[in-house]
Amino acid sequence: MMYSPAIIAEAVVNGLMTGAVYALIALGLTLVYGVLHIINFAHGALLTAAMFAVWAVYVAFGLDPYLAILPLTPLFFGLGYAVQRFVIGPASHGSDSNILLVTLGLSIAIENALLAGFRSDTRTLNTDYGFQVVELGPLLLSKPRLIGFGAAVLVTVLLWLLLSRTDTGKAIRAVAKEKLGASLVGIDVAHVYAVTFGLGCACLAVAACLLMPTFYVNPRIGQAFVLVAFTIVVLGGMGSIPGALVGGLFIGVVESLCGLFLGDSLGQIGIFLIFILVLLVRPTGLFGAKA
Amino acid sequence: MLEVRSLRAGYGGTEVLRGLDLSVGAGEIVAVLGSNGVGKTTLNKVLSGVLRANEGEIRFDGKTLTGASSADIVEAGLIHVPEGRKIFPNMSVRENLELGSYRRGRERRSANLERVFETFPRLRERSGQAAGTLSGGEQQMLAIGRGMMAEPRLLILDEPSLGLSPLLVEEMFTLIRRLNGEGLPILLVEQNVVQSLECASRAYILENGLFALSGTAEQVRNDPELKRAYLGM
Missing domain, CATH: 3.40.50.300 (P-loop containing nucleotide triphosphate hydrolases)
Incomplete structure (x- = not known):
């Protein structure tokens, strides 16, 4: 079946817009992996929690999801910092397998707490711009997704600047590769771990704010996103920030085009085909260092 | 002392x-x-x-x-230049040195950087290069230079x-x-x-x-x- 170029172009642009938010979620995952060398199994549950937080401040205070970025990003940074510093760190006793179990346990606890508090209902926000479109030449683009794209790319650039230009960012990169060397120049490794985990959670808070105008939330929603984010991290290279961005955009386009040609319900099939292909052909990912 | x-x-x-x-x-x-x-x-x-x-x-x-x-x-x-250098291989020579003053000597970072470059002209030549690509001797210079950045x-x-x-x-x-x-x-x-x-x-x-x-x-x-x-x- 053939489509007109305009429809295909629209699918590609739509895919890029979704992909940017995927990239943001993957960014948090890849950052934590790159520095702490662990897969954070609680990433999905924390995203769900962030999405509920966006929903809650909207319902309780009428706070617009985009404005909610301002309070929720620092809040989730603080939350992530505290979780790493006072829960994951002390509970792991320095062993990576313990950390995996602790984050897994954390995800079960968060998900079930949300289930107990909010029931399994699916909830949405009704903003007046939720269905607005922007005309861009021949393309009709969803306004909230366009905003999501811009914001996600901006956050990626800001994070990259933080890591490459500031002392804190340099300390994070130092700890990622050489923990002992970092301690010996006086970097507090436990603090850097917690800051990194906090940054990962802050990315989730921004992603949640960008998703909620067009998406819904229920206590298990995070898992679906994290599965995609994990594919992106593997595709881009574990621990690579540009890899997460490029991988996210690419996966978004793949999902969108597969949805167009195979039908909406099969859109994700392409993502997992790519996942298998990457593992077979280039297991270190696009930007990954050789093991 | x-x-x-x-x-x-x-x-x-x-x-x-x-x-x-x-x-x-x-x-x-x-x-x-x-x-x-x-x-x-x-x-x-x-x-x-x-x-x-x-x-x-x-x-x-x-x-x-x-x-x-x-x-x-x-x-x-009290600054320790460790065995095996323990430099940051993924970062540039300059960034490695800058991190030497992460905890101490930060105010005089640029002056100290100049001093280290004078002691080790080789590090100045390679300041933009990833530290992991340096030779063993150069890495040892970098490790000592990084220590000097903290004004030991x-x-x-x-x-x-x-x-x-x-x-x-x-x-x-x-x-x-x-x-x-x-x-x-x-x-x-x-x-x-x-x-x-x-x-x-x-x-x-x-x-x-x-x-x-x-x-x-x-x-x-x-x-x-x-x-x-x-x-x-």
Whole structure:
């Protein structure tokens, strides 16, 4: 079946817009992996929690999801910092397998707490711009997704600047590769771990704010996103920030085009085909260092 | 400046250091010598706060540093250039040096950077290059340069000559004398007995977690037991 170029172009642009938010979620995952060398199994549950937080401040205070970025990003940074510093760190006793179990346990606890508090209902926000479109030449683009794209790319650039230009960012990169060397120049490794985990959670808070105008939330929603984010991290290279961005955009386009040609319900099939292909052909990912 | 009293430390139930007394005075080069597995690295880990002492006291500049964190020890100016360099391979030479002043000497970072580049012109040439791509000798220069960025009040050099060619080893010891000549006290932890004794003012011989011998470099060098065990004479 053939489509007109305009429809295909629209699918590609739509895919890029979704992909940017995927990239943001993957960014948090890849950052934590790159520095702490662990897969954070609680990433999905924390995203769900962030999405509920966006929903809650909207319902309780009428706070617009985009404005909610301002309070929720620092809040989730603080939350992530505290979780790493006072829960994951002390509970792991320095062993990576313990950390995996602790984050897994954390995800079960968060998900079930949300289930107990909010029931399994699916909830949405009704903003007046939720269905607005922007005309861009021949393309009709969803306004909230366009905003999501811009914001996600901006956050990626800001994070990259933080890591490459500031002392804190340099300390994070130092700890990622050489923990002992970092301690010996006086970097507090436990603090850097917690800051990194906090940054990962802050990315989730921004992603949640960008998703909620067009998406819904229920206590298990995070898992679906994290599965995609994990594919992106593997595709881009574990621990690579540009890899997460490029991988996210690419996966978004793949999902969108597969949805167009195979039908909406099969859109994700392409993502997992790519996942298998990457593992077979280039297991270190696009930007990954050789093991 | 540095005073260590009856220091005991180890891993789990295994005691490696079994009661060490050591001191480094202002302006001195003091060598701690010994072969593999006698506790040199453990001693350095304790002095830099990576490993907790089980017993004993560490005083630096009149302050007690026993049990202090690595960050506090760096803050006090006791700077450790580790064995195996432990530079940041994924970062540029300049970034490595900048991180040397992460905890201490940050206000004078650019002046100190210039000073390190003058001492090691090679590092200036390679300042934009990833540190992991440097040769072994250059990495050792970088590790020392990174230590100098923290404006050390006492520098601990852990096996600085390890893995270097004989020519570079010679250069390394010349550099150690030069840094000391500028008034910097140095604790030199080495396997290279002959060359270390040439530049040190005092030395300790570490064997099985105890100092088997200590004294001025002259006394240690002339000790018949040392001659037999380390120099094969």
